[in-house]
Amino acid sequence: MSDQVESKIWVFVEQRRHVVAEVGLELLGKARSLAEPLQWKVAAVLVGHELDALAEMVLSFGVDEALVADDALLEHYCNQAYVKAVEGAIRQYEPQALLLGATAMGTDFAPRLAARLRTGLSAHCIDLDLTPDGQLLSLVPGWGGNVMARISCPKTRPQVATVLPGVFPVPEPGRARGRMVSLNPQLQPEDLGYRVVETKREEAPKSGLETAEVVVAGGWGVGSKADWTRVEELAAALNGAVGATRPPVDEGWAEEKQMIGQSGRTVRPRLYIGLGISGHMHHLVGVKSSELSVAINSDPKAAIFEHCHVGLVGDLKEIVPPLVEAIKQYSQQEPG
C-alpha cells in the first residue's frame, strides 16, 4: 500500500479528550458531496494523541483517508504545535481545500495555519460550493448578517474555510472503506509556544435551549429589562426556554448562556417565537432548523418576516399579555 495521500479535500475533525466536535462530522458529509462530481477523494485530519479509535470512527463516515498526527505533545490543543503537525503534510500532498469548524479551536488554528501556508482563509461560512474547475466558493455573512459575501481563493492552495457548526447535517455512519495514514509529526517541546496548565469544563448553568421543544427569544425590540419579563412569561406559559439575540445580552436583560446564533447556541425546537427580533443572519443561523417559527415585531419591514413562517406586526406590550392569557386558558383545559 502506498503512503501517498490522494485526497483533495481535507477536513479537520477537531477533538478534545477524544470527544470529536460534531461540526467535524458535518463537514465530512459536506466534503463528500462537494468532492463527488469531481471524483475527488476526501480525508479526515485528526490531531492529538492515541487516536486509533477516532481514526476508525471517522473512517466509518465514508472518508477515503484518515490522516492522523499522533504525538504525546499534541495531547492538549496548542496552535503552534498543531500547525507544525500538519504543515509538512499539506506542503507534501497539496490538498486543494481544507475545511474546519468555526469553533474556539478552529477559529484559532485555521488563521495561524493559513498564515503559515500563506494562503487564503474565509471565516464562519454558512455554505460552500465547488466549481467544476475546483474553486471553493464560501458564503460568508458579514455586517451582522446585513450582507452576504461569496469568497474565492483563486491563486493559492489549499483553499481554507471555517464553517459554522450546525449548518450541515451529520451524515449517517456506514461501513469503513478508507485507510489510515500516519503523518509522523515529529515535534519537539519547544514547538509548543505555550503550556496548557488545565482545561476545565464549566458547567454552564443549563439554559435547556438546545433540547427545548419550544424556544421564545427576545431581541433589541423588547425594549428594556423590565419589558424582558414578557419574553419570560410567554416562554413559561409554553413550557419553553428563553433565548436572546446579542443586544439583550449586552444590555444585561438576558444572560450570555441564552444567546442564540452565530456566536451563541443553535436550537432545533418544534416552535420558535421571536419577540422584537429584526432578523440578522447572525441570529437566524441559530434558529433556522425550527419546525414552526413565529415572529412578533412592530416593524412590518423587519427582515425576520421574510425568514419565519408566521408573522404578527404589532406592539409587544399589546400582543404578548393577551397571548399569554389565552395560552394559559388552553393549558388549563382538560385534554379532549
Add this chain to the structure above:
Amino acid sequence: MRIIVCVKPVPDPKHWNRLQLDPKTRTLVRKGIPGTINPLDRHALEAALTLREQEGGEVLVVSMAPEDSQPVLKEALAMGADRAVLLSDRVFAGSDTLGTAYVLSVGIERLGEFDLILCGDETIDGGTAQVSAQLAEFLGTPNVMHVSGLEVSPGKPWLARSQIEHGYTLVEIEPPMVLSVVKTINTPRYVTLMNILEAEQKPIEVWSANDVTLSEPWAGLAGSPTQMADLFAPERKGMAEMITGDPKEQAAKLADRLHRLGFC
C-alpha cells in the same frame, strides 16, 4: 512593559440600518455613518491600560485604516493610550485578513520590541476573527485567542485564560505574545472631557507604505489571497403568513393556532 493594541475603526453599529449595498459596484456604501473603535478593541485597550498601571511602561495603538480614521484613534488616546500609529496607504486598501495581518506586522516591526500585543477577538463588521492569530504567525510569537483573563507576575510565565465551548483552558505563556480578548475580560473605562482634551496633545503618526518594509506581496486587494467574488443582500425566503387584526385578535388567533398544534 511595552504593550501594543491593534484597533480597527468600524462604522458605528447604531447606524447600520443606513448601510446600503450599491447594486452597481457591489460595495457597501458607508457614507455619512460615523466611525468608532471596534467594541472589543476597547476591551483590549482597557486590558493594556490596566497592565500599564500595574507594571508601568507604555501603550501604543496601531491601526491600518484610511487616513480619515484619525478621530477614532483620538478616542483610543483619550482612553489613555500614549501614542498612536496609523498605517494608511492606497497600497493597503482592500487587504484581506492575511494582508491586514501582514501590514500590521511590518508596522509593528518598525515600532521595535514589545512584550504584548492585544487585539479584540473579532470585529463587528467582517467579524472574521482571523487577524490576531495571523499577526502572531507573521511576527513569530505565540498567540492565544478568546482570552477572558490574564494574570501577569514579574519573572514568572503569564497565565492566560482562553474560553472554549463549555469551559476554558488556562495556559502558561511567556512574552512576547499576541492575545485577543473577549468582552468578559473587563469593563472599558469611560472617557472624560479632560481625557479628550489631553488626547489633543498626544501624537498620531501616519505611516505610508514607504515608511515600512514590505518584503512579501500580501498587502492590498491585489496581494490578498482571498477575493470577494460577490456581495449581496441575504436571500429572501418569501414573506411569512401574516396574522392581522387588533392586538387582542392577533393574540387570540395565534394562541388558537398553537393550541391546535398541541403547544398549549
